[in-house]
Amino acid sequence: xxxxxxxxxxxxxxxxxxxxxxxxxxxxxxxxxxxxxxxxxxxxxxxxxxxxxxxxxxxxxxxxxxxxxxxxxxxxxxxxxxxxxxxxxxxxxxxxxxxxxxxxxxxxxxxxxxxxxxxxxxxxxxxxxxxxxxxxxxxxxxxxxx
Amino acid sequence: xxxxxxxxxxxxxxxxxxxxxxxxxxxxxxxxxxxxxxxxxxxxxxxxxxxxxxxxxxxxxxxxxxxxxxxxxxxxxxxxxxxxxxxxxxxxxxxxxxxxxxxxxxxxxxxxxxxxxxxxxxxxxxxxxxxxxxxxxxxxxxxxxx
Numbered sequence: 001x002x003x004x005x006x007x008x009x010x011x012x013x014x015x016x017x018x019x020x021x022x023x024x025x026x027x028x029x030x031x032x033x034x035x036x037x038x039x040x041x042x043x044x045x046x047x048x049x050x051x052x053x054x055x056x057x058x059x060x061x062x063x064x065x066x067x068x069x070x071x072x073x074x075x076x077x078x079x080x081x082x083x084x085x086x087x088x089x090x091x092x093x094x095x096x097x098x099x100x101x102x103x104x105x106x107x108x109x110x111x112x113x114x115x116x117x118x119x120x121x122x123x124x125x126x127x128x129x130x131x132x133x134x135x136x137x138x139x140x141x142x143x144x145x146x
Numbered sequence: 147x148x149x150x151x152x153x154x155x156x157x158x159x160x161x162x163x164x165x166x167x168x169x170x171x172x173x174x175x176x177x178x179x180x181x182x183x184x185x186x187x188x189x190x191x192x193x194x195x196x197x198x199x200x201x202x203x204x205x206x207x208x209x210x211x212x213x214x215x216x217x218x219x220x221x222x223x224x225x226x227x228x229x230x231x232x233x234x235x236x237x238x239x240x241x242x243x244x245x246x247x248x249x250x251x252x253x254x255x256x257x258x259x260x261x262x263x264x265x266x267x268x269x270x271x272x273x274x275x276x277x278x279x280x281x282x283x284x285x286x287x288x289x290x291x292x
Contacts, residue, residue, distance in 0.1 A: 021167035
């Protein structure tokens, strides 16, 4: 059954990990797992904003392909889902949106606070690299059983 | 630590679910979870081919966006990964390749046999829709600890 946008958003926000798909200017897709937090949706922001950080561990430059892609093409897709060999337990939730790489300032501070609240690891060592905000315009989802 | 291509491929092949990223001709990315099987790599096909089917359940036409995207732009990315709140257990494996939608014939039969061998669900009811082959040209991966 198809999920309502509200149900898809709630399932997504409660997940511990998501997958981010980006594409470069030539349309070559890329995919990475991300830890993330969802900002509270409100009347002015009914769909909500998803935040993820680039952590502090040394990375090869190729690991920042997600950031190069976003700079070239902000359209992204996010997915959280549950897999089980009992396929009647399957569900997925997808957010389609536009990504922004945050500089310093208030929104980055808010995002880091949300990430620290969700993941104790970020309390010990907050993400020191760029933080990305994804303004989701469409939530969709599916579950084998409703 | 970065994984060797061989290690990334082995971890991917042993996974029960992967995520597929595609993009349309305008570069808008899409992401879906897929059950899949990996064809045996050989001297003529060192990286291997990943197969997934479109199952028999009724779908809205929008659920076939993965196929429309592949027809418009065969460049795709696949990822299998492990998430745990103990981040020292994290790993991911990514295959970048080109997708082909199979018609009938020998390769489709081989793909369905591989899928049935991996997933008992497909023995009871094999995928009746299109089967997609992804010829992976690059395997890469990362694990927190080697």
